[in-house]
Amino acid sequence: MGLKTIANNKNLNDLGEADIIQFIQEKGPSRLPSHLKKGIGDDCAVLKTDGDRPLLVTTDTLVEGIHFTNQTLSPKALGWKALAVNVSDISAMGGTPHTAFLSLGIKPETNVSFIESFMAGFQAISDKTGIVLAGGDTVESPSFLVITVTLLGDCLPEHVVYRCGAREGDDLWVTGTLGNAAAGLFLLQNKQVAQSSEFKSQIRAHQKPMPPLEVGKALGESGLVHAMIDISDGIAKDLAHICEQSGVGAVLQAAEIPISPRVMKLAAEMGKNPLDWALHGGEDYELLFAASPADRQKIISLTAKVSNIPATRIGKAIRQQGIWLETAKGRDRLGPGGYFHFSRSPAETR
Amino acid sequence: MGLKTIANNKNLNDLGEADIIQFIQEKGPSRLPSHLKKGIGDDCAVLKTDGDRPLLVTTDTLVEGIHFTNQTLSPKALGWKALAVNVSDISAMGGTPHTAFLSLGIKPETNVSFIESFMAGFQAISDKTGIVLAGGDTVESPSFLVITVTLLGDCLPEHVVYRCGAREGDDLWVTGTLGNAAAGLFLLQNKQVAQSSEFKSQIRAHQKPMPPLEVGKALGESGLVHAMIDISDGIAKDLAHICEQSGVGAVLQAAEIPISPRVMKLAAEMGKNPLDWALHGGEDYELLFAASPADRQKIISLTAKVSNIPATRIGKAIRQQGIWLETAKGRDRLGPGGYFHFSRSPAETR
Known part of the structure; x- marks a missing residue:
């Protein structure tokens, strides 16, 4: 939804952050000045x-x-x-x-x-x-x-990696495990902190995230990564940025999304779907990136060399537009469901 | 007042912005890293x-x-x-x-x-x-x-000009006229805008200030200016930054402070002291700078060459600490009186 087509009496509740950013972007220069390699629209x-x-x-x-x-x-x-x-x-x-x-x-x-x-x-x-x-x-x-x-x-x-370089057939990878921050926030909001020493690392993931700086740097230096973004708003929404800017779609394998055993356990105890936390929770501050299948082994060696944070393949970039989730039941289109400022979806977890 | 000596149960109403900045500065590195020529504490x-x-x-x-x-x-x-x-x-x-x-x-x-x-x-x-x-x-x-x-x-x-280079005996200069923004704000707050087409440039000074960018640049390039700051919080407060960082005091000549005839007229009509607006009103976004008396003529020629904004000598840097205002009645110490966030003085004009 382009903001240019929106009536001026609409307010920001009717829109989303992406629309406002797009609107502001449209106000920017149509051609980047020579000193600017990348303006609005990347990390x-x-x-x-x-x-x-x-x-x-x-x-x-x-x-x-x-x-x-x-x-x-x-x-x-x-x-x-x-x-x-x-x-x-x-x-x-x-x-x-x-x-x-x-x-x-x-x-x-x-x-x-x-x-x-x-x-x-x-x-x-x-x-x-x-x-x-x-x-x-x-x-x-x-x-x-x-x-x-x-x-x-x-x-x-x-060595700079943008959001725009993913190619059809690329592997999609994430660092670390997902859903920790959402699980931590759930605990904090439900005041079960006292009983939650078991979930210390989930609380920590929400409160004191430590982005995998060395991994990002090594991936950039390697020249192996075609596109990269951080996971701040939930992987569904963040992956959409890579897809839009790269002109590809994506299919994720639900069974491959890395979720820690503790998050699985907490979700089971609380009657929550751990995949919701992992896909839509946001604030994991891990990296999502695209690279050629030919470089799988190199990516694994590289990330293992600079850090104890594993990288996991979770899907592929495809020609068909949209983001799709493959489960045992088949392939479903994945809605954004991440946190949108202003326009709030029922799926919102915070 | 250094924050280190303040009890932790004090709140920010008891302090001023300068104290908080000082506090944050104290948290910074004691030695600047090699890539940083100037950190906290300048414009x-x-x-x-x-x-x-x-x-x-x-x-x-x-x-x-x-x-x-x-x-x-x-x-x-x-x-x-x-x-x-x-x-x-x-x-x-x-x-x-x-x-x-x-x-x-x-x-x-x-x-x-x-x-x-x-x-x-x-x-x-x-x-x-x-x-x-x-x-x-x-x-x-x-x-x-x-x-x-x-x-x-x-x-x-x-060509970079800092706050810290003023020397005893330096002339102190300002660009443009002072008190326009404060006069404009006074009009806006007193809802006399309708009658104030006469004071359009004062309203404009508050609403759409245009900093003298070309003058600042030319002064930097000239190498004539020892210290410079913009007038955002009122000249009394802004000059104090130059004095503190340069280890000098200052004496201002009240009669030399440039105030436009319209501001003089408005102040007279409203029973206000135009000098209060000029010294403490703030938001004029003009430049205050120090230069050697030997370079007076060069400063005047230079500013006249790049802009129609005149520069006016308003005082001198002196050895004695503090900022002093010389009027027909003698020399008085000039309190800050500018706008302090958090701690509000009765002299505050907005």
Whole structure:
């Protein structure tokens, strides 16, 4: 749905984030200026510099009550996560993050100890990833906390991986296991944290995600990856971006989607479908990428070499448009079902 | 007041923005990494690249109800201003802006026509300044609009002007006239807009400021300017940044502060002190800079050459700490009186 065809009296509840982004994109230049290799529409913008290494830039906003609450994230976890979601975007381009800018809209009644804890979390992941905080803005917000982080990174031009290069017949891969963050959020929202020491890593996946930066970088450097994106909104929605920009469709094998035994167990206990968490939960901050079937063994060796996070083949890029899920019962079209800001689907899990 | 000495149960109402920034700065690295020429604490961060031109980065957040209301800014003016305040920061370093990132936290009931008008304003100043929109984020905000713009620019390393180079004996200069934005805001808040076609340029100064980009750039290139800052929070507060970072004090001549005849007239009619607007009103987005008295004529020629915005000498950098205002009655210490987020002084004008 292009926004240009939408009546002006429609409001954002009737639309989705993708429509608004498309609308804003249409307002952008029809031809990219020479210094811009990639503008709106990928995990990062890619800017040519007058040196060898293009600059990667990404920005993400977290809003209290929409993306987090004080029930689901401690101040320290929030500081970590605000930067982590941006690290994930740099990782999805194959890049190395280096410089962060932090804008905070803070409620007047906020305690200094809150800021201290928030900054401790922000600093912890900065230290882990070699990122330096170089500026920002601090303003008053009337009634809820708003955090915008802009993160800069770089990458050799031949190693940058975009969303647009997947080819028919490519294998589709994911790193790690999926659905952990959704399971963790479910626990936190259902106040079963006390009993959930068994599910510590799911809670952690929601609160303190650590994007597989080394894997993204190694994949970019390998030259084996045709397209890549991070899994932030749920694999169904994120894969749709790769498909749209690459002009392909995709078929996923339900039985191949990697889900940890703990998530399977929790879902069974709670009467939930673990595949819903894995496909639509979002916030796993793992990588989804496309590569030639000829390079399967190389991909496995490579990821095993740089990290203990396995990569799993979950499907294939196909000529037919759309994203399809193959189960024992046959092949069904997979709706987005991920989290859409503004327009909320019943399938939403947070 | 250093935050380290503040009890954790104090909240942000008891503090000021400067304290929070200082606090966050203290959390930063004690030594700048090699790629960072300047981190927190100037109008922009300055990043070395592997090319010739360092990267300038700034970010500013505008919050509905704090920085603007729909009474004082139309959607189109808001789009303009959200980028203009960042252009001003690049200008204050002597740089040229090129790439913007726009994060919007939008209320669900927002009309599409609002976004369209906002983007038209954003695009208008982008076109005027050669800036391209390269990315951003669009999220839901529960109850008020939040806008964060991150702007990138560049500059030859020898032309970057910092806040820290003012020397005892330097002339202090400002571009343009001061107090226009405060006068415009006063009119808008007092709903006297209907009668105020006479004060169109004051309304415009508040709603659609145009930072003197060419002047900033020419001053940077000239090598004549020892320190520079943009006037965003009121000259008293902005000058304090130059003084603190340069280790000097300053004395301003009240009679030399450039105020337009229209602002003088409005203030007289409304029983206001025009000097309050000029010193503390803020948001003029003019430039304040320090240069040697030996270069007076060169500064005047230079600014006259690139623009019709005059530069005016308003005082001197002195050895004695503090900022002083010299009037017919003598010399008084000038309190900040600018707008402090969180801690509000009675002198606040907005």
